[in-house]
Amino acid sequence: MQDVIRRNHVQTLGEGDHTLVLAHGFGCDHQIWQPVAEALAPDFRLVLFDITGCGQSDLGAWDRSRHSSLHGYAEDLVEVLAASSSDPVTLVGHSVSGTIAMLASRKAPHHFRQIIAIGPSPRYINDPPDYHGGFEERDILDLLDMMEHNYFEWAGYLSPLAMANSHRPELADKLRQSFAAADPVISRKFAEATFLSDVRHLLPSVPVPVDILYTEQDVIVPPEVVAYLGDHLPACRTTRLGATGHYPHMSNPGAVVTGIRAALRTDHASEAAKD
Amino acid sequence: MPQAPPDINRLPCGLLSLQQDGIITWANGTLAHWLEYEPRKLPGMRIDQLLSPAARMFYLTSLLPLLQHHGHASEVYLRLRSRHGADMPMLINGDVTEGAGGKTRYDLSVMAIHKRHVFEEQLLSARQMAEQAVAEQEKAYAELELARQSLQEKQDELLALNCKLEHMATTDSLTGLANRRVFEQTLSHQLAVLERNQTPVSLVLMDVDHFKQVNDTHGHPVGDAVLQAVATTLKDNIREIDVAARIGGEEFVVIMPDTELEEAVVVGERLRERIAAMTDTPTPVTVSSGVAEAVPAEDVSDVFVRADSALYQAKADGRNRLRKAAAPAPR
Structure with missing residues (x-):
């Protein structure tokens, strides 16, 4: 249990009977929640953590095989929840963490009271004719290629040492600290796990109520995806935030706090029963 | 400026x-x-x-x-x-x-960074090729390892098969005693030792009395059980250096290295008594025995023939008894 706390740099703050776990998305770490966490801390017990391979998590705990798909990250999340709260929690997940939370809730429903997902997507790549994810497969491969090109900026990346220990380029330690995503190989693999994922078939078996918070002009998640989630999750409510872009918790934390409080206040079960 | x-x-x-x-x-x-x-x-x-x-x-x-x-x-x-x-x-x-x-x-x-980009593209593709080569090498190693394991398994199977064949070639399958081939080899070896070291060797030849009647009256399964019981009694009553073999239908022999005639007679009598005293057979069993000590320059057949003559004498004298072989006629 102590291992999980250290592995995922789990921190607890705030006061309240109700625990909210804030899970960051791809390309960032727990710090992204800072403005939101400040606003919620007086009323809730908050748990923040870094996804394995991100931020101040234990990079050594990242496992090429376990973390090759979102299911491995979901297992991590279940362990974080078990280690950080004895009662069911509300999980607030940004972007891919919303999806990871849905997978985790299937593995361990008893840990969840509710999921609030901000800008999640069950599949980023279009699947014509019926599914519009917003991207062509080529776009995603292009993104991965661009990430690959950025690894060139890492001193010693091509050196034999780095090649032999490509999962842990110690040489680049200093440079690494200046990056939000800590390790280029991990970050690239996380990108693959995220942007090539397709969990649409699992949505109908998500056993907890889900609130989707979305924004206008989210270049990562088009409105069609939000509608798809609303149609396929058993208990789902979608709410548009008064904010724009894929990172509303950065650009407009107030709107996100309002969205979270509203999602918590309303009785989800009775809403879902209407469907 | x-x-x-x-x-x-x-x-x-x-x-x-x-x-x-x-x-x-x-x-x-x-x-x-x-x-x-x-x-x-x-x-x-x-x-x-x-x-x-x-x-x-x-x-x-x-x-x-x-x-x-x-x-x-x-x-x-x-x-x-x-x-x-x-x-x-x-x-x-x-x-x-x-x-x-x-x-x-x-x-x-x-x-x-157009030029640099082209250069990087080349580096990237070189690295991808290197990674692919490493992956292929690992795959080849894995296949090789699999092949090695399968070869090892085949060798183990062969070894087991050889053991089995060896066992089959040297063992009488009904009684688990040595077979005739082993008897001849062992006796031949002991005769060579006698020739060289003057170390004596004796043998006790035994034939189950009225065995044909046992088979005819009680059937072959009972006959087999009798032979197995005799074999067990032999095994239980000889030394480690002795070799007991079944060399014919109801004919057994014990080779006793480093043993002179009188000593072999004692053992032969004991074996005969123990066999006659067996209680776990469906029908009473006795054997007639002929005992011979080899003399230098005898071959397997010579000493066997002398023991066999003694055995016939035992049969002729009324069975369930032991007779010593006569010394060989001087050549």
Whole structure:
């Protein structure tokens, strides 16, 4: 249990009977929640953590095989929840963490009271004719290629040492600290796990109520995806935030706090029963 | 001597300022030229419009977090899209500054890296090939290991089979005693030892009395059980250095190395008594025995024939008894 706390740099703050776990998305770490966490801390017990391979998590705990798909990250999340709260929690997940939370809730429903997902997507790549994810497969491969090109900026990346220990380029330690995503190989693999994922078939078996918070002009998640989630999750409510872009918790934390409080206040079960 | 500052719109470097929400507030002429826009067209556009979908995602998930979290970004590779849709590789440095009215502004310097890009592409593909080669090598190793394991298994099977064959070739399958071949080899060996070291060797030849009647009256299964019981009694009552063998239908022999005639007679009598005293057979069993000690220069057949004659004498004298073989006739 102590291992999980250290592995995922789990921190607890705030006061309240109700625990909210804030899970960051791809390309960032727990710090992204800072403005939101400040606003919620007086009323809730908050748990923040870094996804394995991100931020101040234990990079050594990242496992090429376990973390090759979102299911491995979901297992991590279940362990974080078990280690950080004895009662069911509300999980607030940004972007891919919303999806990871849905997978985790299937593995361990008893840990969840509710999921609030901000800008999640069950599949980023279009699947014509019926599914519009917003991207062509080529776009995603292009993104991965661009990430690959950025690894060139890492001193010693091509050196034999780095090649032999490509999962842990110690040489680049200093440079690494200046990056939000800590390790280029991990970050690239996380990108693959995220942007090539397709969990649409699992949505109908998500056993907890889900609130989707979305924004206008989210270049990562088009409105069609939000509608798809609303149609396929058993208990789902979608709410548009008064904010724009894929990172509303950065650009407009107030709107996100309002969205979270509203999602918590309303009785989800009775809403879902209407469907 | 002080000179006029260079024209920022003609410096060989692209410059770009953005608001936090991605709206371009200013770009220099060089960047506009690279991207095939009129310089005055860029302000007011969104950065998204200069990015492919992939580049947009990369901008959002990599470059922007660097600027937001760390206040600067250095040497980030990003492809900017020209007005005519060409994706151009660029290297970008960025800083966060306070703009007009205290608003956060991102200032980016942009370097076109076409040549370097080609070079990197080659390096990348070389690395991918190296990775692929390593993967193939690992695969080949795995296959080799599999083949080795399968060979090992085959060898183990062969070894087991050989053991089984060896057992079959040396053992009488009904009783588990040595077979006739082993008897002949062992006796031949002991005769050689006698010849060389004058170490004596004796043998006790036994034949189950009225065995044909046992078979005829009680059937073959009972006959087999009798033979097995005799074998067990022999095994239980001889020394480790002795060899008991079944050499015919109901004919047994015990070779006793380092044993003179009188000693062999004692053992032969004991064996006969123990067999006659067996209680676990379906019918009473007795044996007649002939005992012989080999003399130098005898061969297997010589000593066997003498023991066999003694055995016939035992049969003729009424069975369930032991007779010593006569010394060989001088040659």
